Amino acid sequence: MDEQCNVCANICESGDQFEDTQESIHFRKVINTYRSYRPHSLRRLARTSEYLSSLPESHRQKLLKYQSHLEDVRNCIEQNATLMKEIIVDVSRMFENIEYPNCEKGDNCRNAVRPTTVDTEKTYSVLKQIVREWSADGINERKICFQPILNEINERFADRVKSEVSILVPGAGLGRLAYDIAVQGYTCQGNEYSLLMLFTSNFILNKCKGTDLFTIYPWIHQYHNNLFAVDQIKAVKFPDADPSAIPAGTNFSMAAGSFIEVYTNKNKWDCVATCFFIDTSHNVLAYVETIWNCLKPGGIWINFGPLLYHFADMPNENSIEPSYDILREAILSFGFEMAKEQTDVRCHYTQNFRAMLSYEYRSVFFVCIKPS
Amino acid sequence: MDEQCNVCANICESGDQFEDTQESIHFRKVINTYRSYRPHSLRRLARTSEYLSSLPESHRQKLLKYQSHLEDVRNCIEQNATLMKEIIVDVSRMFENIEYPNCEKGDNCRNAVRPTTVDTEKTYSVLKQIVREWSADGINERKICFQPILNEINERFADRVKSEVSILVPGAGLGRLAYDIAVQGYTCQGNEYSLLMLFTSNFILNKCKGTDLFTIYPWIHQYHNNLFAVDQIKAVKFPDADPSAIPAGTNFSMAAGSFIEVYTNKNKWDCVATCFFIDTSHNVLAYVETIWNCLKPGGIWINFGPLLYHFADMPNENSIEPSYDILREAILSFGFEMAKEQTDVRCHYTQNFRAMLSYEYRSVFFVCIKPS
Numbered sequence: 001m002d003e004q005c006n007v008c009a010n011i012c013e014s015g016d017q018f019e020d021t022q023e024s025i026h027f028r029k030v031i032n033t034y035r036s037y038r039p040h041s042l043r044r045l046a047r048t049s050e051y052l053s054s055l056p057e058s059h060r061q062k063l064l065k066y067q068s069h070l071e072d073v074r075n076c077i078e079q080n081a082t083l084m085k086e087i088i089v090d091v092s093r094m095f096e097n098i099e100y101p102n103c104e105k106g107d108n109c110r111n112a113v114r115p116t117t118v119d120t121e122k123t124y125s126v127l128k129q130i131v132r133e134w135s136a137d138g139i140n141e142r143k144i145c146f147q148p149i150l151n152e153i154n155e156r157f158a159d160r161v162k163s164e165v166s167i168l169v170p171g172a173g174l175g176r177l178a179y180d181i182a183v184q185g186y187t188c189q190g191n192e193y194s195l196l197m198l199f200t201s202n203f204i205l206n207k208c209k210g211t212d213l214f215t216i217y218p219w220i221h222q223y224h225n226n227l228f229a230v231d232q233i234k235a236v237k238f239p240d241a242d243p244s245a246i247p248a249g250t251n252f253s254m255a256a257g258s259f260i261e262v263y264t265n266k267n268k269w270d271c272v273a274t275c276f277f278i279d280t281s282h283n284v285l286a287y288v289e290t291i292w293n294c295l296k297p298g299g300i301w302i303n304f305g306p307l308l309y310h311f312a313d314m315p316n317e318n319s320i321e322p323s324y325d326i327l328r329e330a331i332l333s334f335g336f337e338m339a340k341e342q343t344d345v346r347c348h349y350t351q352n353f354r355a356m357l358s359y360e361y362r363s364v365f366f367v368c369i370k371p372s
Numbered sequence: 373m374d375e376q377c378n379v380c381a382n383i384c385e386s387g388d389q390f391e392d393t394q395e396s397i398h399f400r401k402v403i404n405t406y407r408s409y410r411p412h413s414l415r416r417l418a419r420t421s422e423y424l425s426s427l428p429e430s431h432r433q434k435l436l437k438y439q440s441h442l443e444d445v446r447n448c449i450e451q452n453a454t455l456m457k458e459i460i461v462d463v464s465r466m467f468e469n470i471e472y473p474n475c476e477k478g479d480n481c482r483n484a485v486r487p488t489t490v491d492t493e494k495t496y497s498v499l500k501q502i503v504r505e506w507s508a509d510g511i512n513e514r515k516i517c518f519q520p521i522l523n524e525i526n527e528r529f530a531d532r533v534k535s536e537v538s539i540l541v542p543g544a545g546l547g548r549l550a551y552d553i554a555v556q557g558y559t560c561q562g563n564e565y566s567l568l569m570l571f572t573s574n575f576i577l578n579k580c581k582g583t584d585l586f587t588i589y590p591w592i593h594q595y596h597n598n599l600f601a602v603d604q605i606k607a608v609k610f611p612d613a614d615p616s617a618i619p620a621g622t623n624f625s626m627a628a629g630s631f632i633e634v635y636t637n638k639n640k641w642d643c644v645a646t647c648f649f650i651d652t653s654h655n656v657l658a659y660v661e662t663i664w665n666c667l668k669p670g671g672i673w674i675n676f677g678p679l680l681y682h683f684a685d686m687p688n689e690n691s692i693e694p695s696y697d698i699l700r701e702a703i704l705s706f707g708f709e710m711a712k713e714q715t716d717v718r719c720h721y722t723q724n725f726r727a728m729l730s731y732e733y734r735s736v737f738f739v740c741i742k743p744s
Contacts, residue, residue, distance in 0.1 A: 047690075048691065048692060048693070051654075051655075051690040051691065051692060052692050054690075055655055055657070055692075059655065059657040059658070059661075062657060062701075062702040062705045062706075063657070063692070063694060063698070063702060065698050065701065066692065066694045066698050069694075069695075069698065117687075223681065223684050223685070223691075223693040224651070224679055224680050224681040224684045224685075224693050225678050225679050225680055225681075225733075226679065226693075226695035226696070227695060227696045227697070227715060227716075227734070227736075228695055228696070228697045229694075229695040229697060229698055231695065232695065279596070282423075283423075283427055283431065285427070285431040285434060285435070286431070289431075306597050306728040306729055307596055307597050307598065307728055308596050308597055308728075308729065309595065309596040309597075312595050312596045313595070313596075315489075318419075318423040318426075319420065319423065319595075320420060320423060320424050320427075320435070320438065321420070321595040321596050321598075322435060322438045322601075323441075323598035323599060323600055323601040323603065323604065324598070324599045324600070324728075325599070325600045325601060326435070326437050326438050326441065326601055329434075329437065330434040330435060333434045334434075343599060344599075355734075356678040356679055356680075356696070356733060356734045356735065356736075357678055357680065357731060357732070357733050357734070358731075358732050358734070359729060359730075359731055359732075360729070360730050360731075360732060361597075361728060361729050362599070362727075362728045362729070362730070363728065364599075364728075
C-alpha cells in the first residue's frame with residue numbers, strides 16, 4: 001500500500017471473489033480489462049472508418065466532416081487509454097493486506113484470463129461513473145441521489161460525536177458518497193465488490209491530491225443519438241473535490257468483497273446507506289437480512305434507488321425480482337420500522353445530458369429503523 | 373389473401389429478404405418465432421420459481437405474495453400465447469402475390485430454422501408495439517410523434533383532392549401512422565421490412581373489425597423496476613380504432629421489403645413520412661438518397677425521431693452514425709430545402725409509464741422540400 005494513501009483499502013477474506021488462486025487470476029483479468037480498452041476501442045472505430053470508405057464516392061463527399069470527426073474520436077480514445085494505464089500502475093500494492101504480481105513492471109501475468117468484449121466495455125461504464133461521482137458535470141445527479149442521504153445522516157445523528165457514528169456504504173462504486181460522509185468527520189467504510197471500480201477508486205482517493213487534475217472523454221463510445229458531433233468528444237475534468245481533503249484522524253476505509261459475506265458481525269453499525277445498490281443482488285432478501293443483522297439496535301438504514309435487478313435477464317444467473325410493494329412488506333417483516341418513504345423520485349444515473357436519449361429512474365427513497 | 377381484407381399486402385420482389393428459397397425459410401423462421409413465445413417465456417418464469425424455492429424457508433415465507441404473483445404472470449403468458457397463435461393462423465395467405473406452406477395446417481415446416489433467444493424476445497417488442505400503435509394507452513406517444521406529421525400533411529396538401537395525394541410511410545411498423553393517414557382519404561402505402569411486424573399488422577388491419585376486441589399483457593416480461601406487482605400484469609385492450617373503418621375506395625396498402633430496394637422509381641410520391649425510421653439504416657445517406665429520388669419535384673419529406681442508429685453496436689453489422697448536425701448538412705447537400713425544424717422534442721417509444729425506469733427521446737422533427 002502506498003504510504004501516502006488517504007483511504008486504507010482491504011481485501012476482506014470472507015469474500016469468495018478474493019480467495020486463493022482464483023482471486024489472483026481475477027485480479028490480473030481486471031488489469032487486462034483496463035489494458036484491452038485501447039485496442040478494443042480502436043478496432044470498433046476502425047470498423048466504422050472501413051465501412052465509410054466502402055460507401056459510394058458521392059456519399060463520402062457528403063460526409064467529410066464525419067470522417068474528420070472520427071479522427072477526433074481516435075485522439076480521445078488515446079487520451080482515455082493513457083488514464084487507464086495510470087489507474088493500473090501500482091494496483092498490485094493497493095491493498096494493505098495482500099500483494100499481487102505487478103504486471104506493469106515485468107512480473108509474469110501471461111497466464112491471466114483474457115477479458116471478453118463485455119468485460120472491456122465495462123471500462124466505458126467506469127468513465128461515466130467518474131463523471132457521476134467525481135466531476136462537476138455530475139453535480140445534479142449527486143444532488144438528487146446523495147443529498148437526501150447526507151441530510152438524513154446529519155439530522156438523525158445531530159446530537160452525536162461524528163467520529164463515533166459508524167456508517168457503512170455497500171456498493172460504494174468510486175467512493176464519492178462514502179467520501180462525502182467521511183469528509184464531515186463520520187467513521188465511514190465503503191464496500192465494493194467490483195475490482196474494476198476498486199482500482200479506479202483507489203486511483204482517485206489515493207493518487208489525486210487536488211481538483212481537476214485529469215481529463216477524460218466519457219461519451220466517445222456513444223456513437224448514436226448525438227445532436228452535435230462535438231457532444232461525443234466533450235472533455236470532462238476530475239476530481240471536482242479534493243480526495244485528500246479528509247480531516248486527519250478520520251476513520252475512512254474501503255473494503256473489497258461481497259457485502260453478504262463480509263458483514264457477518266452483528267450489531268456493529270449505526271447506519272447503512274445504500275444508493276443504487278439493493279437491486280444488485282441475486283436474492284434481495286439476503287441483502288435486507290445482512291443489513292438488519294449488522295445494524296446496531298436503533299440503527300438506521302437509508303436507501304435510495306430503483307429496482308433494476310441486475311441479474312434479472314442474465315443467462316445462467318439466479319434472480320428474484322419482487323416489486324416494491326412486495327419487497328416493502330418483506331422488509332417490515334424483518335422487524336424494520338419505516339420512518340420515511342418517498343416513491344417516484346426522478347433521477348438519472350451516469351446520464352449524458354446532451355444525448356438524444358435519456359434514462360430517467362423513478363426511485364424509492366426510504367429510511368428504516370431497527371428498533372432498540 | 374383473405375377476401376375480406378382491408379389492406380392489400382404485397383411482397384415486393386426487389387427486396388432481397390424475400391427471394392427464392394431463402395425467403396421461404398425466413399418466412400417459416402418468423403412463424404416459428406411466434407410459436408417459440410410460450411415455451412421460451414414459461415422457461416424464463418420457471419427459472420425464477422426454481423431459484424425462489426431454493427431460498428431459505430425464512431425468506432420464502434416473506435415472499436408468499438411474490439410466489440402467487442408469479443402464478444399470475446404465468447396465466448398472462450398463456451393468454452398472450454393464444455394471441456400469438458391467432459396472429460400466425462393464415463399468414464401463409466396474407467400476401468396477394470405469393471402463397472407459403474401453411475405450417476399451422478399440416479404443411480411440412482420441419483426444415484425451418486430455429487429462432488434464437490434474441491428472435492423470440494422480439495415478440496415481446498411486438499406486444500409493446502401493439503400498445504404504442506393500437507391501444508388507448510398509446511395515445512400520448514402517438515399524439516407527440518404522429519400528430520405533428522398528420523398536421524403537416526393536412527396543412528401542406530389542404531388545397532389538393534386527398535385521394536390524389538400519394539404518401540409513403542417507410543418503417544410502417546404495425547401500420548397505425550399509415551392507417552391514420554389513409555383513414556382521412558389520402559392514398560397511402562406503408563412499407564415494412566420485418567415479417568414479425570407484417571404478420572401482426574396483417575392481423576390487426578385485416579382481421580379486426582371493431583375496437584377493443586383483444587387483450588394482451590404487454591409488460592409481463594419486464595420483471596424489474598415494478599413499483600407494484602399489479603403493474604407487471606396490467607391488461608391492455610386493442611385495437612382502439614377500428615381498422616375496417618377506412619372509407620371504401622381508399623387506396624391503402626402495405627408493402628413488404630427493404631425500403632432502398634423497393635422504392636427505385638423516381639418522382640413518384642407527393643410525401644414521404646418517416647417516424648423513428650431513418651436510424652434503422654446501415655448507411656443513413658442511402659435512405660436520404662432514396663427519399664430524394666422517389667419524391668416528386670415539390671414533394672415533401674416529414675421526419676420525426678432520434679438517431680439511435682440501430683446497427684451502431686451490433687457485431688458483424690456495418691454502420692455509420694453521423695450526428696444530427698452532420699446529417700443535416702448532408703441532407704441539404706442532396707438539394708433538400710429545410711422548411712421546418714425543431715430539435716429536443718421530448719417523446720417516448722413503447723414506454724411502460726408505471727415503471728421505475730423510463731426512456732425519453734429528444735427527437736428531431738423536420739420538414740424538407742424537394743424543390744420543383
